[in-house]
Amino acid sequence: MDLQRLEKLNELREKGILTEQEYAEQKQKILDQPSHGLTEFVMQTNHYSMLMHLAQLCVFILPLLGWVVPLVMWLARNEDSTIDRHGKVIFNWILSVVLYGFIALLLTVIIIGFPMLLALVICSIAFTVLGAIKAKEGVIANYPLSIRFFRVDASESE
Structure with missing residues (x-):
């Protein structure tokens, strides 16, 4: 759009209609006008x-839904590098939660697992909301305590 306007402007200059x-x-x-197309994208x-x-x-509605919905969303638009990096961050956390949950379930035998499960639920909610807020701001950041199953380069995230 801006390119077309610049080409038209150049034509007018070449025809002598506009001075230098x-x-x-x-x-x-x-050139000073912001590109609305890029901003909207x-x-x-x-x-x-x-x-x-x-x-x-x-996941609080239907347990597997909390893993399937982000996976489908990620796979639907993973050609976009930003979406792909967010997907990796999300699934690093999901896989970490599965691992931590399994360990906490094993530890329920000696009772310490129950507070660990509660802490895991609270962390899941808090980290998910914080990740969403950062994503809205355009920041890609790994969740605290998440194991890096998928590599998200430090140069790519903050």
Whole structure:
């Protein structure tokens, strides 16, 4: 869109309709305008990433739903590098929760597992909401306590 406007402006200059000064002024105005298409795309990606994080909360409705919904969302748009990195962060956490939950279930035999399960539920809710907030802001950050099953480069996330 901006490229078309610049090409049209250049044609007017070449035909002699615009002076060099008018051309430079108009060109600067076009270049100074924010690209709404890119801004909207980034906002859509951030919203989608946020919903992917929040989809984990479906686990409280139907246990497997909290894992299937983010997986389907991730696989549907994993060609976008931002969505792919958020998907890796989310599944690092999901796999970590499964591992921690299994260990906590084993430890319920000696009673310490019950408070661990409660702490795991609280952490899951808190980390999911914090991850969604960061995703909305465009930040890709690993959840605290999550094991890195999938590699998310430090240069890619904060």
